[in-house]
Amino acid sequence: MADKNDLPSEDQFLCAICLDVFTDPVTIPCGHNFCKDCITEHWDRSDQYQCPVCKEAFTTRPDLRVNTFISEMVAQFRQSAPQKASSCSSEQHIFKPGEVLCDACSETKLKALKSCLVCLASYCETHLEPHLIMSGLKRHQLIDPVENLEDRMCPKHDKPLELFCKTDQTCVCMLCGVLDHKMHKLVPLKEEYEDKKAQLGKTEAETQQMIQKRQLKIQEIKQSVNLSKEDADREIAEGVQVFTALKESVERGEANLVNTIKEKQKTTEKQAEDFIKELEQEISELKKRSSEVEHVTHSEDHLHLLQRFMSLKVAPPTKDWTEVSIHSSHEGTVVRAVAQLEETFSKEIKKMLCEAELKRVQRYAVDVTLDPDSAHPNLILSDDGKQVSHGDVKKNLPDHPGRFSDSNCVLGKQSFSSGRFYFEVQVKGKTQLTLAVVRESINRKGDVTLSPQCGNWSIRLRDGKEYKAVDDPPVRLSLKSQPQKVGVFVDYEEGLISFYDVDAAALIYSFTGCSFTEKLFPYFNPGLNDGGKNSAPLIISPVRVN
Structure with missing residues (x-):
């Protein structure tokens, strides 16, 4: 009589479907053994009768009868050795929400390590072992644990979906590739996976960019609301x-x-x-x-x-x-x-x-400085570029393309081609001056003709008392008092240029309906020195809102 220690190993008594020790073992025509309930359920949910191990197909459903010999051997095995499959190690991790359960665990469900596309089941570390050591099960395709394994099988041929049909943009099995998609372009799932993954990566990058743009738009809208509230409060x-x-x-x-x-x-x-x-x-x-x-x-x-x-x-x-x-x-x-x-x-x-x-308009104040490369040689500019006056001696300066050769004027360094801007000029003590806004193409190498048609919009002071707006036609300005500081405001899109008496908070003159197509520059002409009578400089002053 054989010793109990000579009993076959546990692997010989495991069902290839549930991976547990046989219960009511039956033998099908190809010779493989399964639990009666396991093979019955497997065939109940399949369109054909096939062995889960060797894949041999049967034209009719075989009659299932319990193999008494194997049943007795299993009974002896159960009595002589603890069941490894039914007593899952307490050291394994208990299933957590979001994880895939082991389909073979009979009591406490443990976390599955792999899913088998052949068995259509997921297994924990203990129940996965037969797939790693048994030659018949080693050929099964294992993947990371997933739910709904039936969805990964071809519903028509009960084969794993291993190919991707680019023609029909669908996943198919090997048999589909031979029969239904014979002339179609087929690639392995992994290859299409990499391609689609790259596309999704690009889509994700574009999505993130769209998110960032919309977040910036939200910030812009919030900023606009804040500015609107500030304007409303003001x-x-x-x-x-x-x-x-x-x-x-x-x-x-x-x-x-x-x-x-x-x-x-x-x-x-x-x-x-x-x-x-x-x-x-x-x-x-x-x-x-x-x-x-x-x-x-x-x-x-x-x-x-x-x-x-x-x-x-x-x-x-x-x-x-x-x-x-x-x-x-x-x-x-x-x-x-x-x-x-x-x-x-x-x-x-x-x-x-x-x-x-x-x-x-003072809220649109900009920092304007004088451009020495545009200044006429008779002009004297301060080191900080904020003051200009007329000198009696003509300086020897480089003939810069942008320098005025005949008119005693100078431009601001800053140019403007959109939006609004404002600056202030102190004119105290002046008997002659011209303040203007001019377009970039103004004549630099000859007399400057003051008129809107020639691209400059200006006001002039002569004889210390008479201000005139050089419009078409010119307009003599009746001012209650002589301005000590003049503010200049431009709205590029609106086509508006306005001059203000800052101290009196009064409008001097506005040019309306202007058409701007070039960069605009501030323009300063301090007038001739006139023997010291007009020696006071034009001074670009910091804007102080009252």
Whole structure:
């Protein structure tokens, strides 16, 4: 009798389907053994009857009868040795959410290490061992554990999907490649995987780029909202300031109206009081004369009456009250007050709007410096490029292509071809000057003709008092006071150039409807020195928003 230690190894009693020790082992016609339930379920979900190990196909479904010999051997094996397959090592990792379960574990499900495309099952470390040591199972195709293994089998031929048909853009099995896709372009799944992976990598890069662009757009929109809020807050503050000033002006007008009417009424009452007092005085005198006349007329003394007659006959001196009257009408007072208020309003509103407009354009301030390569040789520029004046001595300078040869002017270094910009120039003490914005192609080697048609938009001062806008036709400017500092604003897209009296917060002149197609440059002409009368420099000043 054989010793229990001479029993076959555990590998000989494992079902190739469940990889556990046989339960009701049956033998199919090709000679391979399986658990009765395992092979029954395998054939129930398949369109053909095939051996899971050798792939031999049977035309009819074989009858399954328990192999009593193998069954007895399994019973002896169960009694003599602990089942390795049914007692999975406690050292293995317990299944976690998101991981694939071992299909062979009967009790605690463990994490699968591999999935078999032939067995259509996933196995943990213990149940995977037969695939690593048994010659028949070594030929099975193992992959990293996945769920729904049935989806990786060809539904028509029950074969693994190993090829990719580029013609139909679908995954197929080997048999499909021979039968249904014979003339199609077929490649291994791995090759198509690498190609599609590269495409997805490119798509991912493009997607990330799109995400970044949209994130930047979000930041841009948020920034726009923030700027809009700042503008709104600023406009509200300025609006409140304007309307507060207007309300105060109305209140002052109302107070003046009331005071005017009250003062007029007070004057009327005083005049009436004086008239009444005077009238009462005359009445008193007349009553006194009347009393005397009455007394004399009742007297029987003939001599006394005749003696008093002449003095009593003439009435006491009185005023002629016929034309005297009290004019107490206040008609037109309110109308005149409202008209005056309207005029005041108009002036105040115009002033406030100019102040608000100046504050708005000052937000587009840029740093402008003078370009020495464009300066006429008679001009004197400061080291910091912020001041220019006319000198009596012509300097020997290189004939730079951009230098003005005839006109005593200089351009700013900075050019502008879009958007808005603003700068300020101190003109205090000047008797002559020209400030302008000019296009890049302005004539440098001859007289500069000042006109919008020639690409320059300017204002000029002559004789220390007369400002003129060099428009078509030129416009003589009536200014209340001589500007000490001039602000220059340009809106490229709007075609607008405006000059401001900064200290008075007043608009000097605007060129509208301009068409800009080139770069624009600030232009400065300090005028001739004129024996020292016009020696003060033009100074580009820092912009300070009030």
